[in-house]
């Protein structure tokens with residue numbers, strides 16, 4: 001079972017402690033006063049006005065919130081500031097909100113599968129296409145992200161300068177390299193770009209020489225995915241829509257997800273915790289001398305078990321207090337490996353040494369998945 005959305009946001013929120021609790025409470029109170037005065041650019045919708053608004057605005061973002069939710073109070077002034085700025089945008093970008101805690105609006109929350117607050121969704125084409133908002137939560141970031149969301153799903157790269165300005169070293173970027181900007185491959189690529197645009201940035205080009213990394217002598221058409229981890233560039237030639245989505249999904253998670261205070265890792269952590277696959281988590285103190293040897297052994301293990309249905313995480317004890325609480329772990333157990341299988345069953349090995357990691361993982365696989373020697377030959381080879 002996947003971990004609930006509420007817990008995931010808590011796990012991540014606690015990884016980055018921005019300011020002491022007292023200061024935060026004060027800040028929220030001030031923000032509350034600020035938003036209560038003056039005309040709001042954010043549309044307030046309810047069960048009666050919702051469908052009409054969706055039909056009227058070709059591009060609308062809706063925040064489902066609850067009055068008591070702290071994160072909602074924090075985002076409110078940022079959301080309002082973004083709404084003011086974006087109301088002048090052409091084409092118009094409408095920001096709206098719904099009090100999903102109000103009994104009257106509960107059916108809306110159910111219909112749109114709202115599991116935690118705040119949840120922001122993007123409604124396009126009269127609600128025919130609904131996507132989760134996955135952008136930043138402060139005004140500048142919201143504005144930038146949403147401006148991108150109303151433009152084309154994929155931008156053409158016509159020069160190395162285009163590539164430099166579009167491809168961010170710290171983010172995943174997906175480029176289709178074509179011989180012509182038409183045909184089945186191009187159409188399928190654009191369909192996937194439209195579908196996944198709230199998760200990733202897309203571009204297309206006729207010339208691989210414009211692109212920064214990887215082999216420029218390519219046999220077109222080709223999809224090239226740039227990423228800030230592991231092998232940095234990965235290609236695929238399968239333009240089937242489902243295959244393309246699968247390729248993007250599989251390539252866009254690091255072999256080992258890092259749980260530390262770096263916010264760049266949050267999208268990957270989110271995917272990790274949302275996944276219903278089995279999870280292996282190694283928690284230790286990143287500041288200790290043995291960290292590097294743990295890391296190299298663990299990455300080796302992730303490579304060795306890459307075809308297994310298991311995802312890997314390495315977590316710093318300094319950033320993962322919430323995870324310790326959630327999984328019922330104690331600090332004096334580190335370094336520890338915890339496996340949570342697909343049925344939420346847990347397997348724990350405390351005070352693990354680097355050279356025990358691989359054999360312990362094998363033990364886990366053998367005792368849990370091998371009903372007979374024949375279906376686990378692969379694993380027995382190592383024992």
Ligand SMILES: *[C@@H]1O[C@H](CO)[C@@H](O)[C@H](O)[C@H]1NC(C)=O
Nearest residue numbers: 285286287288289317318331
């Ligand atoms: C992690 O290790 C550093 C260096 O040895 C130490 O100062 C710090 O207290 C440790 N953190 C925890 C939570 O044990």
